[in-house]
Amino acid sequence: MTGRKTESHDLLITPDMEWADATQAIRAGQFRTQEQEHGEVIYPTSSFVFKSAAEAAARFAGDIPGNIYSRFTNPTVRMFEERLAALEGGERCVATSSGMAAIMATCMAFLKQGDHVVCSRNVFGTTHVVFDKYMAKFGVDTAFVSLTDTEAWEAAVRPNTRFLFLETPSNPLNEVADIRALAELAHANGAMLIVDNCFCTPVLQKPLDLGADLVIHSATKFLDGQGRCVGGAVVGPDKLLEEVFGFLRSGGFTLSPFNAWVFLKGLETLPIRMQAHCRQGFAMAEWLQQQDWVEKVFYCGLPDHPCHQLAMKQQKGFGGVVSFQVKGGREEAWRLIDQTRWLSITANLGDVKTTITHPATTTHGRLADAEKARAGITENLIRLCVGLEDLQDIQADLSPS
Numbered sequence: 116m117t118g119r120k121t122e123s124h125d126l127l128i129t130p131d132m133e134w135a136d137a138t139q140a141i142r143a144g145q146f147r148t149q150e151q152e153h154g155e156v157i158y159p160t161s162s163f164v165f166k167s168a169a170e171a172a173a174r175f176a177g178d179i180p181g182n183i184y185s186r187f188t189n190p191t192v193r194m195f196e197e198r199l200a201a202l203e204g205g206e207r208c209v210a211t212s213s214g215m216a217a218i219m220a221t222c223m224a225f226l227k228q229g230d231h232v233v234c235s236r237n238v239f240g241t242t243h244v245v246f247d248k249y250m251a252k253f254g255v256d257t258a259f260v261s262l263t264d265t266e267a268w269e270a271a272v273r274p275n276t277r278f279l280f281l282e283t284p285s286n287p288l289n290e291v292a293d294i295r296a297l298a299e300l301a302h303a304n305g306a307m308l309i310v311d312n313c314f315c316t317p318v319l320q321k322p323l324d325l326g327a328d329l330v331i332h333s334a335t336k337f338l339d340g341q342g343r344c345v346g347g348a349v350v351g352p353d354k355l356l357e358e359v360f361g362f363l364r365s366g367g368f369t370l371s372p373f374n375a376w377v378f379l380k381g382l383e384t385l386p387i388r389m390q391a392h393c394r395q396g397f398a399m400a401e402w403l404q405q406q407d408w409v410e411k412v413f414y415c416g417l418p419d420h421p422c423h424q425l426a427m428k429q430q431k432g433f434g435g436v437v438s439f440q441v442k443g444g445r446e447e448a449w450r451l452i453d454q455t456r457w458l459s460i461t462a463n464l465g466d467v468k469t470t471i472t473h474p475a476t477t478t479h480g481r482l483a484d485a486e487k488a489r490a491g492i493t494e495n496l497i498r499l500c501v502g503l504e505d506l507q508d509i510q511a512d513l514s515p516s
């Protein structure tokens with residue numbers, strides 16, 4: 116067994132390079148001490164108490180390691196960070212109060228006035244807003260390019276480009292970016308590549324291994340897996356994470372210990388859940404293709420998807436998100452959604468419960484018509500995140516009555 120001494124505990128089980136994901140997901144970051152041999156403990160503590168004035172001074176000065184205040188560090192949050200870092204193969208992880216907080220903290224840590232960002236056009240809607248509206252306000256320009264068009268990325272890079280930012284596979288059409296090629300492009304231009312790994316999770320894709328500098332997570336989705344808490348994280352090398360941490364302890368959007376504990380429980384089943392999501396997603400995509408009320412299916416696991424080859428190379432599985440067009444327009448799409456009896460009509464994803472949404476009027480509703488058209492968000496498009504209910508039951512509920 117591996118381990119190391121930490122601030123307030125005898126031994127923290129640290130990731131072992133030999134361990135497979137299933138072991139990391141259940142064991143990495145767990146405490147092993149006499150009084151806490153059962154592992155996860157929630158520390159609902161705002162401020163930590165010192166033995167003496169001298170100890171307080173030494174901790175504040177950084178002369179001895181240890182917790183001071185839960186806006187900086189907290190042992191439960193630390194466990195979650197250790198475990199997610201282990202799964203992503205990163206040196207360090209910093210947890211945040213939401214996925215957007217992870218993106219915001221990364222922006223605040225690395226961007227300054229006059230900097231430039233290149234971002235894939237079809238990122239999560241709120242990520243688009245952060246760059247387009249708020250970063251712009253502080254003099255940071257963002258160029259939005261097509262995720263799959265490597266030449267467009269190349270053309271958009273400028274001398275002041277600080278980072279490239281993308282999500283792959285994309286929401287909702289499952290387009291895949293070549294992480295390795297874009298990491299090389301970033302590095303050749305003195306920039307970083309940041310990958311939002313929300314859809315794949317480290318079980319299906321490890322962007323750091325492919326050359327990315329930082330990984331972003333919305334823990335709200337598959338990491339939790341059961342729709343309970345909002346949270347996020349940034350993972351990567353120590354040196355970069357120290358910058359993120361530095362901003363975060365001042366910026367203040369840190370993760371609560373309770374939410375960290377929920378995510379720890381979520382991570383324990385992440386590998387097995389992701390395998391099941393992949394199986395269900397694939398079977399659902401094939402089934403949808405055979406339905407006469409379906410126009411087209413978008414799933415990178417299907418051989419006719421334009422990104423199938425790259426997805427095969429880059430990912431260990433194709434995930435649970437399956438989008439499809441029904442025959443007709445908005446009316447037919449809404450009718451199909453409304454006639455389901457128990458699928459969850461929600462814009463969320465990454466849950467054991469199957470979720471269904473109409474992207475054109477929810478997740479992508481803020482886009483102008485021309486932007487929707489360019490992103491392929493048609494009125495007859497429906498996005499499913501296939502959960503872990505029985506497949507035939509899901510199909511029965513989805514089939515037009």
Ligand SMILES: *Cc1c(COP(=O)(O)O)cnc(C)c1O
Nearest residue numbers: 213214215239311313333335346
């Ligand atoms: C949900 C989501 C986010 C934002 O995460 P929150 O936890 O909702 O703040 C960022 N990126 C992707 C890909 C998401 O799906």
